[in-house]
Every structure is written in structure tokens, then in C-alpha cells.
């Protein structure tokens with residue numbers, strides 16, 4: 001058993017961290033968040049670094065990295081803020097991964113180089129006003145009409161939709177079949193009949209979420225990704241990877257909270273001593289460090305299994321639940337350490353608090369994932 005990162009992984013992590021320290025300082029991210037401005041400039045630099053091509057083959061302009069390195073990258077991005085995650089992760093973990101793994105050669109040749117270079121993003125349209133955890137309830141539909149698909153329906157909570165060039169839409173193509181009657185379609189955002197409405201200020205303000213209405217939206221039959229009626233296979237194929245990344249993002253946000261709390265507790269004095277010298281405070285810092293380390297180890301294990309092609313759904317669910325909750329718990333503890341100043345935006349915790357909540361319910365809510373974990377135990381497969 002070898003727990004060590006390879007030399008390449010260590011070097012990659014160092015480069016990514018240095019990149020964010022240089023290109024995405026906390027003050028710049030706070031300013032983008034306050035002014036609700038999409039991080040276009042930083043995104044372009046992330047693309048030039050190769051991050052947007054992390055799940056794209058070199059043949060199609062990407063810079064593919066292994067599963068553990070993907071975790072390292074996600075941790076570093078989340079450490080500086082979820083706005084940058086929201087800008088990129090749906091594109092690389094769903095959009096391009098779906099096209100890379102399930103798309104036609106034509107789709108790969110057209111879309112992947114655009115995304116790798118940072119010229120295009122792909123927003124993910126799964127949720128609907130009435131559909132969250134249960135994708136089998138999707139009502140948006142696509143009907144074959146005169147050699148095209150015609151899409152009607154409504155999607156909700158779509159991160160960065162207006163800033164994307166394409167929408168990855170899960171729509172019903174076979175009525176009455178639950179999750180098995182869905183197809184994945186790629187819809188350019190400027191297609192007639194697509195209209196978007198920004199949902200009011202939410203957690204990551206620089207990358208807003210949108211409601212999207214599809215009214216008689218026509219796309220060619222070739223817009224389907226993978227097999228018609230088998231959209232659920234794409235989601236099942238990609239969701240474990242997304243869950244591992246969510247666990248890694250929880251680790252990143254937890255690490256950010258620990259860094260802030262430790263620095264503050266060394267500097268802040270009460271009763272004539274640094275507050276870190278009070279046992280109650282040092283216990284909180286110690287607990288943060290312990291949980292972050294355990295969550296990090298679990299996400300790396302799940303990522304390693306995925307990279308080896310071994311079964312990993314159970315481990316991905318554990319990594320996601322534990323990592324996301326470590327993130328939010330560490331932010332909460334960090335806020336206790338900073339007390340009054342935790343609410344000031346210049347210390348960063350107030351933003352991390354808003355941003356990290358999504359990790360607990362995105363990619364499958366933690367309640368649903370706990371059910372899945374127990375199901376594996378009952379079936380004797382874990």
C-alpha cells in the first residue's frame with residue numbers, strides 16, 4: 001500500500017497552488033463576489049494553464065490529468081473560492097466528460113477544443129422547479145419533429161447558464177419511463193426559444209444561477225449525446241467522479257477555514273495571551289486539522305479507485321458526504337474562532353460560509369447518499 005502522491009502529482013499541486021496565489025488573491029475574489037462579476041479574466045488564465053482541458057484528451061486540445069490530480073486541483077480551487085469552482089467544474093465534470101466519453105467524434109472535434117481553450121463553457125441542466133434529488137421526475141421533454149428535436153420545459157438552478165455557450169440538457173424523450181426515458185442533449189445557449197432568468201443573489205454571487213425556459217427549442221437530431229433514451233447512463237457514469245470532486249472541494253474549503261482561523265488565533269490576544277493558547281480554541285483548530293486530513297485521504301482513495309477502473313461508487317459517496325460536511329463544519333468552527341470578525345467580508349469566512357453549503361446537497365444530497373451507502377451495506381457489496 002502506497003499513500004504517497006507521485007512526483008508529478010506533487011509538482012502539479014504546487015503549480016496549481018502557486019497559480020491561484022498569483023492570479024486569484026482573496027481581495028480580487030471578494031471584489032468579484034461583491035460586485036457579482038463573472039471571473040472572466042481568471043477563467044481565461046485557468047484555461048491557459050490547462051485546467052479547462054483537464055478531462056479532455058490531448059488530441060482534442062486538452063491537458064488530461066489523472067483522477068487524484070483532479071482532486072488536488074479541485075481542492076486548490078475550492079480553497080480560494082467556490083465562484084471559480086462554479087465557473088469551471090460543471091463544464092469539465094459533466095459537459096466535456098460526457099462528450100469525451102459518450103459523444104460522437106464530430107461532437108468531440110467541434111466542442112472539446114473550444115472548451116479546452118476557455119472560449120466556451122457548458123452549463124448543466126438537470127434540476128427543474130419540481131425536480132431535485134429525483135431525476136426520474138424530469139418533465140422537460142424533447143420530441144422528434146421534422147428531422148429535429150423540439151424541446152419544451154423549464155430548468156432551475158443552472159449555474160453560470162448565461163455565461164455558457166452550451167447547455168447540457170437532460171430531457172424526457174420517452175414518457176412514462178422514469179429515469180430510463182431521458183436523453184442528454186447539447187443546446188447552444190443562443191438557440192431561439194431559450195430564455196434565462198437570473199435567480200436572485202445566491203451563495204456564489206459572481207457565478208449566478210438561472211431559471212431557463214425552453215419554448216419550442218429546435219436542435220438537430222445529432223445534438224443527442226450518447227444513446228437516445230440512455231441519458232441516465234451518462235449521469236451514472238459521471239456522477240461518482242463529480243462526487244469525489246465535491247468531497248475534494250469540501251477539503252479545500254475546510255483547509256481555507258483552518259488557515260484563516262489558525263492565523264487569526266495566533267495573532268488575536270485576549271486576557272494577555274494569543275487566543276490559540278486557550279484550550280477551547282486549540283481543540284477546535286485540532287479537530288479541524290484531524291477531519292481535513294481524514295477527508296483528504298478518503299477523497300484520494302476514491303479517486304485512486306476510479307483511476308484504477310475499480311468499483312468506487314460506495315467510496316465516492318463516503319468521500320462526498322464526509323468531505324462536504326468537514327468543509328461546512330470547519331467553516332462553522334472557524335467562525336467561532338473569529339467570533340465577531342467572522343462576519344466581516346474581508347476575513348473571507350463569511351463568503352466561504354455562503355459558498356460551501358452547496359457541497360452538502362449538490363451531486364446528490366447527503367441524505368440520499370447516506371441511503372445509497374446503507375443500500376450497498378445491505379446488499380453486501382461494501
Ligand SMILES: Cc1cc2nc3c(=O)[nH]c(=O)nc-3n(C[C@H](O)[C@H](O)[C@H](O)COP(=O)(O)OP(=O)(O)OC[C@H]3O[C@@H](n4cnc5c(N)ncnc54)[C@H](O)[C@@H]3O)c2cc1C
Pocket residue numbers: 090123124125126127131132133134156157158159160202203204209358361362363364365366367368371
Ligand atoms: C447554488 C446552487 C447551484 C446549483 N447548480 C446546479 C446546476 O448547475 N445544475 C443543476 O441541474 N442543478 C443545480 N443545482 C441544484 C442542486 O443540484 C439541487 O439543489 C440538489 O439536487 C437538491 O435538490 P433540491 O434542492 O430540489 O432538494 P430536494 O430534492 O427537494 O430535497 C429536499 C430534502 O429532501 C431530502 N430527500 C429527497 N429525496 C430523498 C431520499 N430519497 N432519501 C432521503 N432524503 C431525501 C433531501 O436530502 C433534502 O434534505 C444547484 C443548486 C444550488 C443551490
